[in-house]
Amino acid sequence: MVEIAERAVDRRLARPDRESVPPEAVRAAAATGRRAAGQRLARPPLLVLLSGAIVLGFVLFDAPAAVRAVPVLTYLAVVPGLACVRLVRLRDRLTELIVAVALSLALGILVAEVLLQLGWWSPAWGLAVLVVIASLAASVELGRDRGWTVRLPSPRRRW
Amino acid sequence: MSSTAVAHRLAELRWPSRGRIAAVAAWSVPPVVLATGIQALTAARVTEIGPLGLVSALPPRLYAALAALTVGFVVAVFRRGGAPRALLAAHVVVLVVLLFGAAPIIEPLPRLLPGWLHVGFADYIARTGETLPQLDARFSWPGFFALVAMATRAAGMPDAMPLLGWAPVAFNLLYVAAVFRLARATSSDVRTAWLAVWLFVPANWVGQDYFGPQALNYLFYLVLLTVLLVWFRPRAFDHAHRHAHRPLRDRLSRMIRLPAPPLLSASSGNPYGVTSLLGLMVVVVVVFAASTASHQLTPVAIAMSVALLVLVRQCRVRALPVLLGVMVVGHLSYFTVPYWSGHLDEIFGSLGNVLGVLNSGAVERVQGDATHQIVVLFRVELAAAVWGLAALGAWRRMRAGDNDPALVALAGAPFLLLSMQSYGGEILLRVYSFALPFMAVLVAAHLAPVRRPRRALVMLMAVVLSAALTGAFFIARYGNESFEQVRRGDLAAVDWLYAHAPAGTSFVAATSNVPWRSRHVERYRYSTVSDDDRPVAVSAVEDELRANPSAFLILSRGQYVFGESFLGKPPGWGSALEQQVIGSGRFRQVYANADARVYVLTKKGEIRGGNR
Structure with a gap:
């Protein structure tokens, strides 16, 4: 045993x-049973990059709604904000999640509104812009955690 | 790793033998209650919805399940040593699902017609890439509709109808997470935070969580204030400032016997660096910018709350209210000109007229038939009860030395909205809604922190209070369900119209309670004959149809119930009107089902579809 x-x-x-x-x-x-101080998972930023590519692929290849509806809506509601909020290194997961959702939806509103006001309306372009924002944030996080940038300790505590 | 350490680790993984049964019992409550509640709601019949709304259709099993959930939560939250947070969260999630999921489970179609209209606005933007500010004022704040249009089209969905039914459940799950964090930031005791969340759920009966900009903006409001309260409060408690000699305040404190102990919940320091705080401030500005682009009222409420936070010295970013104010005015000045250019009196006419706003927000809403008036009065009394309990809770916290100026300021800030405008008679509801998270924390102060000898009494109080609020929730929230539900027959008639009426045709209804405009908002003209308490004359209906080319008249049960219950029209006015329409010989029926009929004028009306 x-x-x-x-x-x-x-x-x-x-x-x-x-x-x-x-x-x-x-x-x-x-x-x-706890995570060590300074310990950051590399998986989330990689997942952000991967999920962005997947939802863009769904839209570009016009996958049926039954396949892409849930992934695309989930991505738009969570991922762009989460990728950005992780750069701030909040200390509790609950706050990180709700701030991420609010920020994702806020970014979605601003991107959609800009496309609308400029007369460049295109849902696919809107999604692409949000994927770029999320991917940039994830890349910055990846670079930082691999020592390319200054790294700050980030002990997390459970909510 | 030594064998002792591994053995210790393994021992931790097992349930303690003495508490194993209790733990299994505690963990079984949420899933069992959820299954029982959903089964009870599935068995309920929509036809049993009566004048008092959904409450008459709810089976007793649901109440029993909710009672078990309440007892389970209270026992868990007052358990010595504290219960696992996941267990408490599971109770809250089940409560949200059963309370806010009751209507979507029982009713075949999403409730509340404004949500349907929002789907239509998003549909228009998705099809055209433009807004229609001349058609509806809400198009001057198109952010939410643009987001929905982008998201649904990118997801390959034809429209946002699948999101409509369960939107309140999703929004409320997000709200409770934010409220928990807010409560935790303003309370010294974790029990207070859990109890505040638990009380917030049934007290949030207002119904502003349906699919629309206000629901999303309420999340923005909560998240933005959470960020400010958690990360931008003063660094450390300023004892010197607090204990400075202030004769008037000291005299007042002695007069009303207020002690002046230190703040128990004051933040003791902020471990985040400048970069992190800058990042959080960017989050605040981005979220607020999205709020100004998507809702009229919420940015104003946010700016007022932040201004009060700064005034009571609970926000370090003192220039923030100015920035937020500039953003609101900037958006109003450049993006909403089509709205305010013709409605300045509507916007600023009520400025400072608090009594007038109260009159339109409370007194004038007591209309309709006797049952509807009971529901409205019940809501007013329930709101007053929550505010009263919160005021007493604030007093209790103050006496206990746990007063938090930020909490009181945020609970009071929404009342400043009363001095601005009536917001279509809804301002009191909005004030209640914006103040509720903080009121809930203050109400929870009656229950926690608790001294050991009083634990049983406080637990009993908690059960009674949450049971009362949960019972009241079903009347306050679903009391208008007789006309807020959407009937299949009404929708079938509207579908027939869209399938057969050519673009440019007029649709005429007796009252506005029709599930139309969820698509083709610009292709047809929509008009109603009478949205007041007077019976509708057939001559008025005929005049309305003759004023429009190829007009269709739609009469439906949803309109009749709405007229009687909400508008206060005489009982039976709908069937009497329909008899007159048929008896006049000037209308021809072109569509009929059990709930709705469609007519055209016999002389000038053109029938584009087949008769039924």
Whole structure:
């Protein structure tokens, strides 16, 4: 039983997204069930980039509504704001989520309104602009977490 | 890793043996209540909706399920050592689903016609890429409709109708998350925050959470104030300032026996750097810009609340109200000219006339038949009760030394809107809505923090208070369901019209309660004969049809119920009107179903569709 548990903990420690944090910090965090200080998951920005490409693909190839409705609406409601808010490194997930949703919808309103006022109305272009915004923010986060920019400690606490 | 550490870790993963049954029982409450509640709502019949609304159609099982949920939540929140946050959140989510999902589960079509109209506005923008400010004032604030148009078309949907029914549930789930964070930022006790959220849900009966700009802007309002309260309050408590010698205030404090202890919930410091705070300020400005582009009232409410926060020294960004004010005025000056150029009196006519605004917001709304008047009076009394409890809660917090100037300022700021305009008679509802999150925190002060000897009594109080609010919710929110629901027959008649009437045709109805304009807002002329309490004469209907080429008259049960219940027309006026229409010999029926009929004039009317 002890060996099984040790293997489980080792598997957790072997996750690639934890490589940037000192192993002893991760081991201590694993022992308490919490994430170590400074530990940032690389997965979310990569997911932002990937999901942007997917929803743009859906729209460009005119996928049926049954396939793309939920992913596109979810993307528009969450992802652009989340990508931007993660740059601020808020400390609790609940606040991060609600600020992300509000910011996503606000960015959507502003982009749609600009397209409307300039006479460039196109839902696909609107989505593309939001994907670009989200991807830029995700790229900045990725670059920062890989040491290309100054990195700040970001202990998170649960809400 | 040593074997002892692993064993310790494994022990943590298991339930404590003594509390295992209690934990299983606690965790089983939300899913069981959800299943029971949905089953009860599915079994309810829409035909049983009576003059008091949805409450007459709700089965007793739903009330039993909600009672169990309430008891489960109260027991969990007052548990020694605290309950898991996920457990408390699960209770809140189930409560939101059962309260705000009751109508979409029972009724076959989305309720509330303004939401249908918003779908039509978004449809127009999606088709044309333009707005129609001359058609409707709301097109001067097109942000929400443009967003919906972009999102639905990008998602491959023909329109936003699938989003209509469950929008209130989605919005309220977001609201409760923001309210929890707000409550946590203004309370020293986590129980207060949970209780505030729990009370907020049934107290939010106002019905401004349907698919529309105001629902989204309410989220903006909550999130923006959350950001300011959590990250932009004064860095540390200024003892020197607080205890400075102030003769008048000290005398007043002694007179009303106010102690002056330190703020328990004052922020003790801000660990975020300048860059992070700058980023958060950008979030505030972007969200506010979206708000000014999408709603008339909410930006004003936000600016007032922020100004009061600055005045009570609870916001460090002192220039922010000026910036927000400039943004509001800038948007009004450049983007809404078609609206205000002809309606200056409508906008500024009520400035300072608080009594007039109160009259149109409360007294004039008590109209319609006796049952509707009961519902309206019930809402007024419920709002007054919540405000009264909140005032007492503020007093209690003050006596306990947990007074928070930000909380009181934000609860009071929306009342400043009363000095501006009546907002179509809805301003009191909006004031209630904007103040509610903070009122809920103040009401929760009656229940937490709690001293150990009084725990049982406080738990009983919490159960009674939330049960009373939940019971009142169904009458206050769904009391008008007899005419706020959309009937299949009414919609079928409208569908027939769109399928058979050529563009440019006029559609005439006796009252405005018709599920039209969810598409083709610009292709047809829509008019109503009478939206007051007088019975409709057949001659007036004929004149309206003759004034328009190829006009169609639609008469439906939704209009009749709306006329009787909301407008106060005499009972049976609808069927009497229809008898006159048929008996006059000047109309010909071209479509009929159990709930609705469509007529054209026999002499000049042109029938484009087949008779039925």
